Amino acid sequence: MTAPDAPLLSAADIRRLASELDLRPTKTLGQNFVIDPNTIRRITAVSGTGSGEHALEVGPGLGSLTLGLLDAAEAVTAVEIDPVPAGRLARTAEEFRPGAGHRLAVVLADAMHVSAAELEAARPAAASGPPTALVANLPYNVAVPVLLHLLAELPSLEHGLVMVQEEVADRLAAGPGSKTYGVPSAKAAWYASVRKAGTIGKNVFWPAPKIQSGLVAFTRRQPPETTASRQEVFAVVDAAFAQRRKTLRAALSGWAGTPTAAEATLRAAGVDPRARGEVLGIEDFARIAAHRVDAAETPTEGAGL
Template sequence: MADALLGPAEIRELAGRLGVAPTKKLGQNFVHDPNTVRRIVTAAGLTPDDVVLEVGPGLGSLTLGLLGTAAHVHAVELDPVLAAALPETVTARADVTKLTVHAGDALKVTAGQLTPPPTMLVANLPYNVAVPVVLHLLSVLPTLRGGLVMVQKEVADRLVAGPGSKIYGVPSVKLAWYADSRAAGRVPPAVFWPVPNVDSGLVHFSRHATPVADVSRALVFRIIDAAFAQRRKTLRAALAGWAGGADNAEKVLLAAGISPQTRGEALTVTEFAAIATAATALGHGGKLSPTGRQHEEVDS
């Protein structure tokens, strides 16, 4: 695998030949350090039978590392120039028959597009869409058993935060709906081209069973959105807009066994699911969060 990986010189040469200049709009920061690629592949805990989904392969640094371990790699690339060039890059260094390139938006990926079905998500995700991409793929790809993603360090910290933490928020709870997560290390800016002005972090996650059976995920997520839209307020106040009034919110919370004076940042995903179950039983299903926002981004 060592000889197949791309170093700084190869990355620059390849980008120059393709006429590619990394853009902030697409969140492009290409990994050019082979040791970092090896570290990511190792931390992912892949087996030879795994089918990997990689989002944003760019010039192919991580792709080549993944092909050295996995049975197959699906690479989803938004930039049409990079998507078209990836098979040629792989052909010169690895088994291209193990690669399928999908030119398009990862936020529009469906299970029917990916054969064989992916079992692991391993990716250096663009900072600006990292959380939405992870949550979308977990929602539409039930075959994913887990994954390892590299994201902005601040985002990584929020994804793995637990109840009671100041950085615990919408991304933390929604990821916890699907999976157990943990921090898997820090990545310095110097391993990227261009060099970002922040550190990156690795997040490992393993899918688990739905926290509460027979409850609508959409309803649970609306409650989470409402609770953190006004995170400094008590749940009685924060959920008033969703429940049709503070009194209704209080009734739902009491039925769920949760104090109306609690704040959302103190609840586990199981407790949010309990609120949804109680709301359904009482007929307070809610329609929108108080702001109408869908909090898939990092919530402050």
């Protein structure tokens, strides 16, 4: 850890580093750099990252949040897809946090595909184990798949805080019955309890995005007890929300094989075939997947049920 009053990157520092690297933020990589130190302090505080933890950061960019995490955690692994800022990050950390080199690892990789083995191979010398906290300013265009991939790939992640587009934050934190509840909400609930933890304005970024950002906090929990695999449960979720305005009997007919098989499966799982996916929790989807009825074992449409 570092002293709480240690300097963080200012707007002038960010622009200086970008100029030095001839770096122009791109929409393709979702690059919006935080230029407000108080926002960094807020994120690290709300994340609850402790002094003995190994934090995982995605998309560190020029290092604003990285420095804040080095102040809060024992060690930080930063995953960056752009080789230009990735190549500068360790030097920036050493300039602002002298002697912290053994507490930081920079992994040049796509966070949507990075593996636990890659992260383990790059583990900082000061880290006693794999990452336990995820704290990141996620690129808007891939925020949900990155979060779900990391939760699946790294069971060591116990909690975290991610900054995403506010609309995405609302979707991730939504519960059954909400207008914003959908595939991201249900799949995130498989891994963790999720809640919205605040809103971030546009002017703390460079360049400033057109929309506000939201903070999403999560705490790992055990997935529902089920005989179905995660992939099987997620297939039900995808099918249910692909046609969210239809009843589950209709929406799941393709997944089950026939409308009759879908109804038989739903009744076996104790779910009303006339309900819609937006009212079901992840436990309900898990029961449906576990009680799947073979279409060959059900009467053809119009001949039964």
